[in-house]
Amino acid sequence: MELEVRHLRALCAIADTGSLHQAARRLGVSQPSLTTQLQRIEKSMGAELFRRGRTGCLPTLLGRAVLSRARPLVDGMTALVGAAMAEAEAAREGGPRLRIGSTASRVIGGWLRGLRVRLPGTDISLRVDVSARALLGEVAAGRLDVAFVHEVEGCPLVVPDGLVQRVLLEREPQFISLSRDHPAAGRPVVDLDDLAGDRWMVDPSVDGEWDGVRRVLGAAGLDPPVLHGDYLTAASLVVLGEAVAPCQPTSGPRDDMAIRPLRGDPLAVRLLLVSRQGADTDAVYGELESAYRDAARRAEDYHRWLLRHRSPLAHTS
Known part of the structure; x- marks a missing residue:
């Protein structure tokens, strides 16, 4: 069984409500249908994801691990659908838009939130891809305005002609x-x-x-x-x-x-914001830097690492 977004959404609903009955109501399905779906998911995983008891459904150790990864995917898909609808509406109305691409990163949520505050009325869409090369190609083709990507040390990216780079961090340790x-x-x-x-x-x-x-x-x-x-x-x-x-x-x-x-x-990577030549990226870069500072401050070991290396990103702007 291949897990789909609807399966991940069901797992998140069960965890959030702590009840198959309440989760089924939230999802608009019957409880027997949701129970069957959960059993199929657990069978495909080869282990229980929830322990069912009189107090409700509690995630197992494996369940918590799956949920920690499922939530960003569900949230991202929800945001993606919303962004697509907003983009279609903005296209009809002729409003400003900003199309962002990014490899997976903990800073994406804070970055988007900051941009929505800083650029009110702008339709902001997001595409997340594991491949930095694919995102660079989308920027070069004009299908994205900017892309936040990482370049693995020792494996340089080939940046298409006509694109410019702004370095957020020259060397981020892994x-x-x-x-x-x-x-x-x-x-x-x-x-x-x-x-x-x-x-x-x-x-x-x-x-x-x-x-x-x-x-x-x-x-x-x-x-x-x-x-x-x-x-x-x-x-x-x-x-x-x-x-x-x-x-x-x-x-x-x-x-x-x-x-x-x-x-x-x-192990290290270089963090880059890439855009087409002549594009004004000051606001986009500023909010990205701010979101990165916030994420680094929440990760105590990394914040200490930045302080030891006297990185300006260790400090609040």
Whole structure:
């Protein structure tokens, strides 16, 4: 069974209401239908996502891991549908519009919120894609106005002619996510050698991701088992102690997972805002920088990292 957005929306509704009955009412379906749908989802996952009892439905450890990834997808799809409807309305009315692209990032929500306040009356649409190259192509073709992308260190992006870059951060370290009971989870900084016996999970569809991880592991003389898959699956495996995975330093905090910096910051990306030549990106860049500062401040380990490296992004603008 392949999970669809409607399945993820059902899981979120069950978690939010704590009841199959209330979730079914929210979704506009019958309770037996929702119960059957949940059973099919759990069967496809091979484990329970909720424990049903007299007090209602509570997510299991795996359920919490799935929900942590499902919510941004559901919210993003809801925003995408709303943006598409707003764009169609704006096109009919001839109002201003801003078409944004981005690779996955913790700052997207704050960025969009800031832009809506700063640019009232502007129809703002969003496209999220794992491929930075695809987003750059959309900007070059005029289907997007700007794109916020990351470039994996050692795997430079080919930026099409006619596009200009603004660097948000020259070098953002990538942290490591590991289970709470991992032996290295209690340390403030993790050495690569501490992870030599672990399976690593990497999403090969993210431009440069696998090449970057392979380069760093090879340079450290490590050759661990590597699993290829999306980071939704990775999160559930990490929580259960079945794998470790690189992650953005703005991730967390999470009760069911430890997120720690790697000693020496061997994994890193460059953060870029790309637009067509001549485009006025001051407002877009300003709100992106502000959203990034907020996200960094909420991630305590990363905020300390920025302070140690005397980054201006560690401070409130």
